Amino acid sequence: MSKELIVVLLIAPLVGFLINGLFGKWLKGNEKLSGWIGALAVLVSLVCSIIAFISLNNGAALLDAKLYDWIIGDFGDDSFAFNIGFYVDALTAVMLLVITGVGFLIHVYSIGYMHGDEGYTRYFAYLNLFVFAMLILVLGNNYLMMFVGWEGVGLCSYLLIGFWYDKQSATDAGKKAFIMNRIGDFGFLLGMFTLFAAFGTLDFGAMFDAAEADNFQKVFGASTLEIATLLLFVGAIGKSAQIPLYVWLPDAMEGPTPVSALIHAATMVTAGVYMIARSAVLYNIAETGQIVAWIGVLTAFFAATIALTQNDIKRILAYSTVSQLGYMFVGVGVGAYASGVFHLVTHAFFKGLMFLTAGSVMHAMANELDMRKMGGLKSKMPITHWTFLVGALAIAGFPFLSGFWSKDEILHSAWGSFPLIYGIGLVTAFLTAFYMFRLIFVTFYGESRVDSEVASHLHESPAIMWLPLAILAIPSALIGLLLGWGGHESWFHDFTKSVFPEAHHDASGNVIVFMAISSVVGLAGIAFAWTRYSKRVPSDEPTGALHRLLANKYYVDEIYNALIVQPVKNGSHFLLWKLVDNGIIDGIVNGVAAIIRFVGGTLRRLQTGLVQVYIISMVLGIVLFLAYYLFFT
Amino acid sequence: MNPEQILFILFGAVSLIGAIAVISFRHPIYSALSLIVTFFAQAGLFVLLGAHFVAAVQIIVYAGAIMVLFLFVIMLLNLGTLSAKGAISGKLKGFAVILGILLAIEGVYIAVKAINDPAVASAETATESVNTTTYTIGELLFNEYLLPFEVTSLILLAALIGVIVLVKRESQAENEVQ
Amino acid sequence: MPLESYLILSALLFTIGVVGVLIRRNAIIIFMCIELMLNAANLAFVAISRSLGEASGQVFVIFVMAVAAAEVAIGLAIIVSVFKHRQTINVDEVNSLKG
Numbered sequence: 035m036s037k038e039l040i041v042v043l044l045i046a047p048l049v050g051f052l053i054n055g056l057f058g059k060w061l062k063g064n065e066k067l068s069g070w071i072g073a074l075a076v077l078v079s080l081v082c083s084i085i086a087f088i089s090l091n092n093g094a095a096l097l098d099a100k101l102y103d104w105i106i107g108d109f110g111d112d113s114f115a116f117n118i119g120f121y122v123d124a125l126t127a128v129m130l131l132v133i134t135g136v137g138f139l140i141h142v143y144s145i146g147y148m149h150g151d152e153g154y155t156r157y158f159a160y161l162n163l164f165v166f167a168m169l170i171l172v173l174g175n176n177y178l179m180m181f182v183g184w185e186g187v188g189l190c191s192y193l194l195i196g197f198w199y200d201k202q203s204a205t206d207a208g209k210k211a212f213i214m215n216r217i218g219d220f221g222f223l224l225g226m227f228t229l230f231a232a233f234g235t236l237d238f239g240a241m242f243d244a245a246e247a248d249n250f251q252k253v254f255g256a257s258t259l260e261i262a263t264l265l266l267f268v269g270a271i272g273k274s275a276q277i278p279l280y281v282w283l284p285d286a287m288e289g290p291t292p293v294s295a296l297i298h299a300a301t302m303v304t305a306g307v308y309m310i311a312r313s314a315v316l317y318n319i320a321e322t323g324q325i326v327a328w329i330g331v332l333t334a335f336f337a338a339t340i341a342l343t344q345n346d347i348k349r350i351l352a353y354s355t356v357s358q359l360g361y362m363f364v365g366v367g368v369g370a371y372a373s374g375v376f377h378l379v380t381h382a383f384f385k386g387l388m389f390l391t392a393g394s395v396m397h398a399m400a401n402e403l404d405m406r407k408m409g410g411l412k413s414k415m416p417i418t419h420w421t422f423l424v425g426a427l428a429i430a431g432f433p434f435l436s437g438f439w440s441k442d443e444i445l446h447s448a449w450g451s452f453p454l455i456y457g458i459g460l461v462t463a464f465l466t467a468f469y470m471f472r473l474i475f476v477t478f479y480g481e482s483r484v485d486s487e488v489a490s491h492l493h494e495s496p497a498i499m500w501l502p503l504a505i506l507a508i509p510s511a512l513i514g515l516l517l518g519w520g521g522h523e524s525w526f527h528d529f530t531k532s533v534f535p536e537a538h539h540d541a542s543g544n545v546i547v548f549m550a551i552s553s554v555v556g557l558a559g560i561a562f563a564w565t566r567y568s569k570r571v572p573s574d575e576p577t578g579a580l581h582r583l584l585a586n587k588y589y590v591d592e593i594y595n596a597l598i599v600q601p602v603k604n605g606s607h608f609l610l611w612k613l614v615d616n617g618i619i620d621g622i623v624n625g626v627a628a629i630i631r632f633v634g635g636t637l638r639r640l641q642t643g644l645v646q647v648y649i650i651s652m653v654l655g656i657v658l659f660l661a662y663y664l665f666f667t
Numbered sequence: 668m669n670p671e672q673i674l675f676i677l678f679g680a681v682s683l684i685g686a687i688a689v690i691s692f693r694h695p696i697y698s699a700l701s702l703i704v705t706f707f708a709q710a711g712l713f714v715l716l717g718a719h720f721v722a723a724v725q726i727i728v729y730a731g732a733i734m735v736l737f738l739f740v741i742m743l744l745n746l747g748t749l750s751a752k753g754a755i756s757g758k759l760k761g762f763a764v765i766l767g768i769l770l771a772i773e774g775v776y777i778a779v780k781a782i783n784d785p786a787v788a789s790a791e792t793a794t795e796s797v798n799t800t801t802y803t804i805g806e807l808l809f810n811e812y813l814l815p816f817e818v819t820s821l822i823l824l825a826a827l828i829g830v831i832v833l834v835k836r837e838s839q840a841e842n843e844v845q
Numbered sequence: 846m847p848l849e850s851y852l853i854l855s856a857l858l859f860t861i862g863v864v865g866v867l868i869r870r871n872a873i874i875i876f877m878c879i880e881l882m883l884n885a886a887n888l889a890f891v892a893i894s895r896s897l898g899e900a901s902g903q904v905f906v907i908f909v910m911a912v913a914a915a916e917v918a919i920g921l922a923i924i925v926s927v928f929k930h931r932q933t934i935n936v937d938e939v940n941s942l943k944g
Contacts, residue, residue, distance in 0.1 A: 643943025645936045650759055650867055653766050660773045664780075679854050686858050686881055690865030695873050702877050705858075709884055716851070716895045721903050725887075728910050733880065733917050740921045741873060744928050763867035767860050774856025778849055803900040804907070812904050819911045826915035830922040 218272015
């Protein structure tokens with residue numbers, strides 16, 4: 035594996051972005067071309083990723099190469115340098131395959147999905163830019179470069195959520211996502227500063243070596259690493275939509291559905307998990323994983339309960355994503371980094387698949403999202419139905435499908451040290467199976483409740499859309515079996531063992547027992563959903579207090595609104611605008627103007643227009659000056 | 668009293684009286700004629716100082732050319748005495764005279780002080796007898812002061828063009844009005 | 846005669862010119878007063894030139910005369926055009942600069 039390969043891998047989407055972004059005007063007449071340029075750019079990256087993956091030689095090899103110095107600070111003893119460089123190990127390779135693999139399929143799918151949209155070329159430009167930024171994020175060999183990618187994906191996420199910018203709700207959602215992410219990014223920045231203060235470098239290799247050798251400045255005393263890792267985790271909370279900053283992700287569904295699949299399910303939101311996995315050495319030493327795990331499991335449970343009562347397909351999937359991200363944090367939090375990342379991979383496939391099928395349903399239903407207005411779609415859209423079913427079974431933990439393996443590994447790892455987390459996780463698994471199959475039964479089975487007008491042209495999506503679905507369905511079903519067979523001795527663990535430090539977690543107990551429990555819980559959830567929703571449609575009005583609480587998402591948005599948004603708004607309005615801006619700043623500006631006006635009004639009387647008065651003043655000046663010069667010096 | 672002193676007092680008195688007359692007469696024609704008298708008296712002072720060439724130029728340029736121009740303009744515009752109406756600056760007349768007296772005192776003080784300056788005094792005693800001729804002035808003008816001399820010619824040219832432009836534009840504007 | 850006398854005479858002439866500029870309202874007389882001041886300066890130049898035994902002072906006088914000639918030409922042209930516009934050369938009535 036050479037540097038040049040990685041450069042090509044990285045640059046290809048950027049080239050796609052530049053072509054679509056700069057020459058989009060001329061490509062407008064030719065949608066297909068524009069879309070295929072975008073897809074091809076990612077395909078190049080995918081091929082490079084596969085080559086890089088193979089040349090890693092089963093995880094043994096490592097590339098830590100510097101391209102060039104980016105920022106050089108030459109201050110004698112305090113010199114530092116940040117470079118543009120790549121760090122490719124097993125973890126990076128896995129991420130690369132997920133990003134470019136899922137990314138490529140979603141690009142292809144988008145060619146069909148976005149057909150006829152006004153901003154077709156703009157869409158593909160953004161999507162390519164996103165892939166580019168995401169690749170920077172995972173390829174960087176230091177935190178600063180990771181941060182550049184981190185911000186880049188945030189920007190693209192904002193641009194794509196607000197893609198249909200003439201829709202008020204879309205632009206609002208974009209801003210919400212951006213601001214929520216900004217809070218997290220602030221934490222990331224502070225964490226980065228702390229690490230830099232402690233280590234004097236941000237390069238992964240050097241930093242991790244120093245951390246293991248306990249050779250760094252303790253800027254906050256003994257708890258330096260604790261503080262740094264927790265600050266970094268704040269960044270992950272924002273980016274990966276954990277409590278309390280998760281509220282942007284459900285709203286982000288305002289963007290085009292393939293965007294939800296790529297950015298808000300498969301790749302960007304998992305950046306937080308990647309970051310913690312990348313910093314595994316630090317987290318291991320700092321032992322802050324417990325907090326990560328607790329936040330993760332609470333988010334998982336919390337989001338799953340909200341998903342129980344939603345009726346909007348994409349929102350259910352969004353809360354499901356938040357919930358699954360919580361699982362990943364449990365994995366990396368309890369020290370089972372490989373299991374967390376493994377869940378990231380399987381989730382990318384099955385959640386990407388489910389979002390794309392949801393998009394397919396929307397495509398057929400004229401952008402209808404409310405599942406109460408669907409029903410009986412199975413016969414009209416067989417491929418969509420079957421692929422969605424595969425995804426749902428995978429996430430529900432149906433035995434031997436991919437979600438089963440990864441989720442079970444995480445829960446198994448949690449059991450040893452945190453039985454309570456294991457318990458909550460298991461309940462969440464039950465809820466997950468339940469809400470997913472509630473979605474399936476209401477949408478695809480039962481009586482058709484589709485409007486007659488929409489029903490008349492209800493159809494299966496074109497091949498360009500269902501082919502990616504079919505292709506994605508295969509790894510969704512099988513990747514767990516292929517990579518995860520054998521639990522902690524699986525191929526995936528073997529592949530990534532060089533990356534992660536020796537885990538703290540206690541993987542005791544019989545694997546088979548845990549698998550059996552997980553299976554039973556998952557199947558129970560499916561069965562429970564069958565009894566409640568195979569014949570019945572969710573009621574329009576919430577029944578009971580708990581139901582209302584869940585249907586309103588615990589009123590979190592309202593609480594944030596009342597606690598943060600309104601005070602800030604009022605503060606801005608009354609304090610900053612009325613008092614500071616109108617009163618003080620305008621007062622100063624107008625006051626200065628008034629003073630000058632007054633002085634000018636007084637002084638203008640000196641301008642008599644009489645030349646002789648001017649001359650007299652001049653002579654007076656001369657006389658006084660001469661008098662001073664002659665008689666007083 | 669030697670003849671030089673008598674002549675100095677004579678020319679000095681005439682030029683001072685002429686100068687006061689310039690600012691005292693109400694009619695500009697009288698003022699102009701008084702100014703000519705002052706110029707002649709000054710030419711006499713130049714002769715006393717041995718600056719014969721300057722004295723000649725004084726009479727030819729000032730009394731001859733410049734003053735003729737003044738008289739010509741006064742007669743062309745048929746300027747008489749001015750009415751005192753709206754003379755706001757007239758109220759400042761007294762103040763102006765006081766300022767003038769102060770300025771005169773300071774000027775005389777400078778003159779006396781300059782003589783007492785040892786550097787100037789020594790120069791005076793050393794070179795009292797040196798005579799400056801037209802020949803010396805010409806040599807200085809075309810050697811040491813060649814560049815200022817040429818610049819002066821440019822100034823005159825600029826003045827020439829400026830006057831033509833000023834007067835010509837006026838006549839055009841008048842034509843347009845008519 | 847001592848240099849002093851010439852310089853005192855020059856200062857008095859100059860002052861008379863200044864006072865004239867200040868008290869007269871007829872533009873053309875103001876102009877004459879300016880000539881008076883220039884002449885007073887010329888007198889001082891020549892007197893000092895003689896006392897230093899140097900001809901440079903007299904050369905300056907020539908320059909002053911040339912500049913004065915140019916100035917008179919321009920000044921009188923301006924007076925003529927002002928008179929054409931406003932039918933007066935009273936400086937009190939030419940007060941467009943009044944604030």
